[in-house]
Amino acid sequence: MEELNERSKQILETVISSYIATAGPVGSRTITKRSNINLSPATVRNIMSDLEEMGFLSHPHTSAGRVPTDKAYRFYVDSILKRIASEGEFPLSLNTDEELKENRETMNVENIMKWTSHYLSQFSNYIGIIIAPKFSSTIFQHIEFINLRKHQILAIFVTKSGIVQHKVIKNDEDLPQDALDKITKYLNEKFQGMALQDIRMELEEMMAEEKRAYDRLVEKAYYLGRLAFLSPEEEEIYFDGTANILSQPEFSNNVDEMKRIFSTLEQKSLLLRILDKCLDSAGMQIFIGSESPVKETHGLSFITSVYKSRERVLGTLGVIGPKRMDYFQIIPLVNYTANLLSKLFTEAE
Structure with a gap:
């Protein structure tokens, strides 16, 4: 990926954060108002034009503003992961482990799966998903x-x-x-x-x-x-919050795209193609748009992580949402939930 100077990085990150917040194309005046960089709108426009030529931004013909591409989101996510890694712990703490511990004695695995998918959906406002442990x-x-x-x-x-x-x-x-x-x-x-x-x-x-x-x-x-x-087993998928997709502007205003997403979510084999790939990862895996191995999900992003019992991988959990999702909040949420579930299954043994 091309090296960006600090001004380009700051402008690109401002475009992305603004688009995440508004779902609308971002113009040069918005950049000068939202960022502390001391540049004129004309200079900002030139830098945005360079970023577009490099493939980080696209220019909808109906608007003077620009929107991030998959390449821009990948740059943004990699920056977040580097920042989190340098700071040590993921910057998130939710007091939910006590709730899960208190109910552990009465919750069977199916209920734990339902609780987890609902929890991920509730705190992300997107779709929470989890594959149950393989027997x-x-x-x-x-x-x-x-x-x-x-x-x-x-x-x-x-x-x-x-x-x-x-x-x-x-x-x-x-x-x-x-x-x-x-x-x-x-x-x-x-x-x-x-x-x-x-x-x-x-x-x-x-x-x-x-x-x-x-x-x-x-x-x-x-x-x-x-x-x-020795008889074959079937992987069980639990997900919650599909209605949250309806509130996302990029989908609610595009009936065909929304139909395609709901149709994909109903096809277990397509979801498993994505989630099973995450099992090969040591921890977190993020697919942004066209990075997904399933073409039908190129309008979405997947943030996933494996959960374990000791060192044995049991399954995958995560959040599905628009490419415009708030990665800075969702990445720690998925990591925290995976650690919480891993601790639960490890202690159960």
């Missing part, structure tokens, strides 16, 4: 098998962090409940405290060892365990 990324605590009907068994999993999952598995052989209780006891004693992904690997290896001699109980335990642990 395979958690630590196994307990499993129970219950006979439902002929050839059908209910498997109930409980993880160390409190995630509960129910799964109906089909079994070719009818087993009495006392046999299922013995299998339950065996699997719990063998696998308690292990990561689900490690359990899956071990079960696959055990079942592959055809020549190994198992007694009847162990053989059946591995068979049912394999059916229960």
